Amino acid sequence: EVQLVESGGALVQPGGSLRLTCVASTSAFGNHEMNWVRQAPGKGLEWISYISSGGTPTFYGDSVKGRFTISRDNARNSLYLEMHVLRAEDTALYYCVRGGAAGPDVLDLWGQGTMVIVSS
């Protein structure tokens, strides 16, 4: 069974930076689009970033554009999210999500999430 495992979540001060990592349990990772989706405590789902199987193009939601960077290393079956100038409203559970395997725009496999708390 393919799994996605996120790590890197932490308590960070406003204005700080953090790097999230997601590791896939399969070498087929490089065949798939990937995304980051977040969920603030008690709130709904918010898509924040997409990366194609080869690394470009990438897309971002307005709330993180210019502050977050998505990247991947297919040789390491890994997805990353570099987060800068963090704000209180970035506090959320961040999910690594595979896309496109079941069809265009389908988010078919989700990790368990890693928690980011932005607070002084």
Added chain:
Amino acid sequence: QSVLTQPPSVSGAPGQRVTISCTGSSSNIGAGYDVHWYQQLPGTAPKLLIYTNVNRPSGVPDRFSGSKSGTSASLAITGLQAEDEGDYYCQSYDNSLNAFYVFGSGTRVTVL
């Protein structure tokens, strides 16, 4: 504020049928983009429930069904069971500037 609108909550007794609507616009569902549904049980990550409007992934009971028409989509749960209690989200693609994947606001299903 979510791009796709869902009712905050629906409820039903065990065995009953409930439906969840997902209303979009001409830049997403109305533009012909497919709708997908996710189930999030308490304390767990979301899971794909229905994809491409009507399809169930392997392992999803046929009690769950989806439909799409115009600028809206619906998820139906027939024969409601206690283990269905949780949050349900619709999702589509949006072609407006600065948009990409969009989610519904989420619907809490309560089994009475």
